[in-house]
Amino acid sequence: MRFNKLDLNLLVALDVLLEERNITRAAERLHMTQSATSGVLARLRSFFEDDLLIQVGRKMQPTAYAEQLAPPVREVLLKINAEITTRPVFDPTTSDRKFRIVTSDYFITIALADLIANISQEASGISFDILSPADGPGDLLARGEVDLLIIPDQFIDFDQPSEFLLEEELACAVWADNKLVGDTLTFEQYMELGHISVGFGLGRKLSVEDSLINEYGTSRRIEVVTHNFNTLPQLLLGTDRVVTTHKRLLERYAKYLPIKVLPTPVALPATREHMVWHRSMENDPMLNWLKEQMRQLVQSI
Structure with a gap:
C-alpha cells in the first residue's frame, strides 16, 4: 500500500531500523535477509532524501532528521494497530491476548x-x-x-493519559523482638535507627528521602538498600x-512474620498509584476491559 508515493510497509522497517540501529538485528525482527534489509534502507534514504542511519565506527547512528522522524513514525504505527487492526468487539472468554504491565512488586x-x-x-x-x-x-510505553x-x-x-487508582498510607515496621522500640516510634528513635529502603534502577532513588529533606531538613541513615518491596x-x-x-x-506480612507495624513518627505524604496507557490505545476494547477489572478490584481492597 502506498500513500503519497511511500510504501507504508517501509514505515514498519524504518521503525525497527531506528530502534535497533543495526542491520543484522533489524533483519531478524523483520524476518528478512540482511541484503534485503539494506535494500529497504536504501529505498527509505531515497524517499526521505536523507541518510537516516550512518556508520560511526562499528555502530550506526541516526541522523538529526531520523531522530525527528522516529516519534511520529511510531505514533502512526501504534494508531494503525489500535484503531484499524484491533477488533471492535472483545470477548474475554475466547481471547488469547497477552497484556504487558509495568508495576512494582x-x-x-x-x-x-x-x-x-x-x-x-x-x-x-x-x-x-x-x-x-x-x-x-x-x-x-512510548x-x-x-x-x-x-x-x-x-x-x-510523560504526556500520556492516566487515571488515579489507589492511595496508600505509609507506615513503619520493626522486628518484633527489637528492644529499642516499643509500641510507638518517636522521631528521635526513627532517626537514630538504621534503615532499610528500596531503590529502583541505576539511580537507586529512595522512597521517602525527598519528603524528609524538604519538610525536616534531614535524611535517614540507610544501612541496607534492596531492589523490591517484598524483601523489606x-x-x-x-x-x-x-x-x-x-x-x-x-x-x-505481619500476619506471617514477627514484625510490628507502627505509625510513622512524622507526617509523610501517601503514595498515589495511577494507571497510565498510550494515547493510541484509548479505544482498545481489550485494554479498556482490563482497566475496568482493575478499578473493580481496587475498590474492594
Missing part, C-alpha cells in the same frame, strides 16, 4: 496477583507479562511495547533496623 502483592487469579477463572486464554519499573517504563503502567504519580513525567519485612528479622513503606504491604 508492592502492587503485585496487594492487588495484581488477585486480579490475575480472578481473570484466569473467567478468561483462561489471557496471559500476562509483568515488567519492573526499573526497565524504563516511559520509554517502553514505543508501544507495554499496555499499561501502574506507578506512583510522582513518576508520571524479611530483612528486618533479627535486626534493630526500621523500614518505611506501604501500610497494606506491612500489615499483610
